[in-house]
Amino acid sequence: MTQTLEQQTSGLYLQNSSQQIAFPLKHTEVKAKIAGNISRVEVTQSFENPFTTTLEAVYIFPLPDEAAVDDMLIHIGDRTIQGSIKKRQEAVAIYEQARKQGQTAGLLEQERDNIFTQSLANIKPGEQIDVIIRYSDSLKFEGGNYEFVFPMVVGPRYIPGITIEEDAVGGGSAIAPMTQNQDTDLVPDASRLNAPILPAGMRSRHDINVTIEINAGIEIQDINSPSHQIQIIREGQLVNVKLGGGDTIPNKDLILRYQVASNNIQTTTLTQADERGGHFALYLIPAFEYRPDEIVAKDMVFLIDSSGSQSGEPLMQCQELMRRFINGLNPDDTFNIIDFSDTTQQLSPVPLPNTSANRLLAINYINRLNAGGGTEMLGGIRTVLNLKATNPGRLRNIVLLTDGYIGNENQILAEVKQRLQPGTRLHSFGAGSSVNRFLLNRIAELGRGIARIIRHDEPVDEVVEKFFRQINNPVLANIQLQWEGDGESPIMYPSTPPDLFAEQPLVLFGRKPDAHSGKLHVTGIAAGGRRYQHSFHLNFPQTGNPAIAQLWGRSRIKDLMNQMVSGDTKGGVEAVTDTALTYQLLSQYTAFVAVSDDIRVNPNRDFISVQVPVEIPEAISHEGIFSNLSFGAAPGGGMVSSRQQAKKQSAPPLPSPVFAPSKPIQRFEEMESLAMEFDIPASEPEIGFADDDGFSNLDSLLSVPERAMPQFENLKALQKEESSVPRLQVVSVTGLNQEIISLLTQYLQSIQLPRGFGGDLVFEFQLSQGRVRQLLLDEQASSLKERTVIELMRRSLLAWLPEEILTSTVLLTLRIQP
Incomplete structure (x- = not known):
């Protein structure tokens, strides 16, 4: 028998205009311990099922963008289920299998460095389950102030690009103002970035409490928070900070700032060693004098x-x-x-x-x-x-x-x-x-x-x-690092140290694989051309703060991700994944999954899936975000994850924010939009105009698959040149049947390519639920290196919608002949 949303226990839901919004997230408890420059934070999310049927809760939430998340577990009554780190695709498969079998399961995924998704399946009616997440972070330090930040809500993200119409397989897409849950060729995971936002004036039942213990070893002074009311309790050199009782709505970043009563904070080194090698963190604040008259125009x-x-x-x-x-x-x-x-x-x-x-x-x-x-x-x-x-x-x-x-x-x-x-x-x-x-x-x-x-x-x-x-007054430029000692040189991040400005610290994380001691020399050019040098003697005792190793792993992942801002590559993704698994860290390619041993619910019964609604960030205007969209609460409070199967009740979504007013799209506006994306001046329609990248402007406007942009089909008539057109050949495909290969070939060969570039491109991707996902460029096997062409092919593949629902790993080799 199908359950209905009206059949609820006394729980967290709210009546509004004859509709109900469920609030499965009841409370978040944050406990942070700060020692010197390092914080260790434990976040407990308490979920409760207010329905009389089984619940799956999905919650999009933030953490600090450089947090090293290394632990997740779930509490069910007096039972603790430890999560384990897996490759993301493997973790998702384990979670889905457990959900289908009636086991309670938790899945923690990273969407961006500061956006995370917690999924919790098979919560019994009336039951509370706690999810615990732990991470390490390095405090910001500048101008004598330490700063601890804990973000509480993900602000609504604007999504540009061309909509990928999953429900219109074989049909076209359109350029339009994006709502929050529409995937596009520019943001193919847009549906995983934005939680449903509560209407203006509505309060979530979710509250938060934060406790911060600061142990600096010396007296702490000038503790303040520009964001929250706080209570301060001192016990010698130990300071405990708590949120004020009236400031528990999770709709803004918690910012805590303080100083230490010492002048000896210009240099800090922390070390740690284990079977992975010796790790260190180095904090250096060069003490330079500068004169206000030394100013460059x-x-x-x-x-x-x-x-x-x-x-x-x-x-x-x-x-x-x-x-x-x-x-x-x-x-x-x-x-x-x-x-x-x-x-x-x-x-x-x-x-x-x-x-x-x-x-x-x-x-x-x-x-x-x-x-x-x-x-x-x-x-x-x-x-x-x-x-x-x-x-x-x-x-x-x-x-x-x-x-x-x-x-x-x-x-x-x-x-x-x-x-x-x-x-x-x-x-x-x-x-x-x-x-x-x-x-x-x-x-x-x-x-x-x-x-x-x-x-x-x-x-x-x-x-x-x-x-x-x-x-x-930039105080230190051209910073160089040199290791003196036995064995291998350490691997340090950032790999290229930045120039330093006044009162700005140099922060380095290093790993020495053989853990042999030695000296690290830091040199640079100070203001006025003077040479600067500072040396550190580093050794790696077995004792030490284990967070140092985690923070090095997180710094390496960050460096690798910075190298892939133009798109995922096979080698880069493998390096990130290997590092994340070695250091037990969450990343965009790994995930934590925890599964109960026993069958806890009837897998043949319907279930409700709810995405947790969130507060709009403090001081952000509903009108500015939602434009002309009228608000109306919907039961359940959230969209259903795209992974979920048909046998469930989905809670209807809250309204999605519209970031720009809807309006008819005129031909010039369409051309201007595409011109901006491809960096082509739309105001210069002459055939043969070429920009710095070698594109003709018309070619670039036609460089999007016809099927994805039907409004531009008649633009071909404008092309009067009789020059040769680049040809695209599908050299090889594995993972697809011949019929789908033919459709893919026809689709790719409809793309108008820019002239002047040739070579091979090798891609690997997952085909799942009618969409291309996890698209990787094999940079070693590809001979074509032109960024604009690679970006065009990436977006084209992400917009492809095969006519059959397939699950497969696809290897695709393309050859472009100029």
């Missing part, structure tokens, strides 16, 4: 996000930051302002001198900014990176101000990595309660700049003053 370019998610307090905070930036410039500096949402605008086509008239012009421009539309960050990034420098002698500093609420982070990072000029620095500022720290931190790393994240309600004067003081 700068060209400052401010890139500000004015999309809908910035509506209200976040945009006002960014505007205030911008006003302070403009008024804080040095007399010889030049500046410009660019803002982006659906489109990109700029204050001036050329840098403006820092005169009173130009400052007034800039302030008026800033004051007129309004938030609205989608976060098309790629257009803004391309515009600012392509700006011509009028004075090559000036150091260009780009300052990005955004909440980072996008799903195509890697596309942005790939653009920065490829196009950032050697003499340019890219800094990032996030203003808000729950910004995308992963994106902001990585942009600054790749941009050789500084990342700053402040709340929407924090004073900006000191932040801006400190920022200018730092970028005016």
Whole structure:
């Protein structure tokens, strides 16, 4: 007999407008212990089934973007089930099999460095199950302050790209404003990034409690939190911090800052050894004096996000930051302002001198900014990176101000990595309660700049003053690392140390496979051209903090992932997977799974699957996110995971946010959209125009599979050139039958390829539930290296929808003949 949503026990659900929303997540308990620079954190999520039938709960939540997650287990009554780390595909298969057999199972997956999914299957009616997650992290330290951050909610991500229509196999797709749960060719996992958001004015039953124990070995002072009410309990040199009783809604990052009463914090080294070798963490803050008059004239370019998610307090905070930036410039500096949402605008086509008239012009421009539309960050990034420098002698500093609420982070990072000029620095500022720290931190790393994240309600004067003081005075550049000692040299991350700004630490994680002691010499060029050197003697006792090894493993994974921002490669994915398995770490290619030994529910009965609804981040506008969408609560509170089978009741979803108003798409708008994605000027339709990458503009507009873009079929008539057309040949395919191979060949050969490139491309992917997944480029076997062609083929394959539902591993070799 089929159960209905009305048959509920007394549990966590809420009546709203004659509909019900279920809240299976009851409580989150966070316990953190901080020793020196390292935190060890335990997160307990308590799920409860409010229905009279079996429940599967799916929860999308954040953790710090550099957290080394190394443990997961579940508690059922007085029983503990330990999770184990597996390759992600294997873990998902174990979880699904256990769910079908009636066993209780937990699955922890990583979608982004700071977005995670917890699935918990076969919770009995009225039952509570606890999921425990543990991780290590390295505290931020800057300007004398330690900072501990615990994120509590994933802000809604804008999803660009062409929708992949899973329910229309063989049909077409369209360019349209993306809702939160639509996969696209640019973000093929978009449906796994956004949890359903509660309507305005509705409160979740989920609450959170945080306890932080700080043991610095010396007196701690100036403890404060700009985000939460806190209680402070001191016991000698031990300090316990708890959330205030009235501040338990999980809708903002917890930020805790403190200082230690000592001047001896300029250098810290931590070591550890086990069968994997000797590991170390090194924290160095060079103590340099600098004079305010040692200032180099700068060209400052401010890139500000004015999309809908910035509506209200976040945009006002960014505007205030911008006003302070403009008024804080040095007399010889030049500046410009660019803002982006659906489109990109700029204050001036050329840098403006820092005169009173130009400052007034800039302030008026800033004051007129309004938030609205989608976060098309790629257009803004391309515009600012392509700006011509009028004075090559000036150091260009780009300052990005955004909440980072996008799903195509890697596309942005790939653009920065490829196009950032050697003499340019890219800094990032996030203003808000729950910004995308992963994106902001990585942009600054790749941009050789500084990342700053402040709340929407924090004073900006000191932040801006400190920022200018730092970028005016880079204190250590061209940092080199040299090992002196027996055996192998250590493997260190970051592999290329960044330049340091004033009061900024150098943080290194290393692994010496043979664990032999030795000296590490750090050298660099200080301000004024002076040579700097500092040496560390390192040995590796068996005792030590085990978190050091985990943090090295996490740093290696981060470095490997940074190398794959343009797309997954076979070698890169294998290296990440091997590291994650060796160090028992969660990654995008590994997952934790825990399964009960016994059959706990009847596998032949229906079950309800609910995705946990979440609060909208504090100070974020519902109107800005949801645009014209009307709100109405739906029972169950969430979408159903794409992995789940048909034999279940799915709880209808809450409304999905629309990030830009729906409107008819005109032909020029379509061309402009594609031109922006492929970096082609849409305003120059002459046949034969070529950009820096060798594309003709029309070829590039036709470089998307016809079936995915039916609105462009008649554009072929515009092509008047009689030149040769590149040919694509499917050399070999394994894992598909001949009929599907023929369909795939026909699909790929319909793609209009750019001229001038040839060679082989070898891909490996999973075909599952009618979709291409886990698409890898075999970079060793591929002879064609052109990034734009590879990206075109990736997106084309991700948009392919075979007419049969198959599950297979496919090896595909393509040959492009120019």
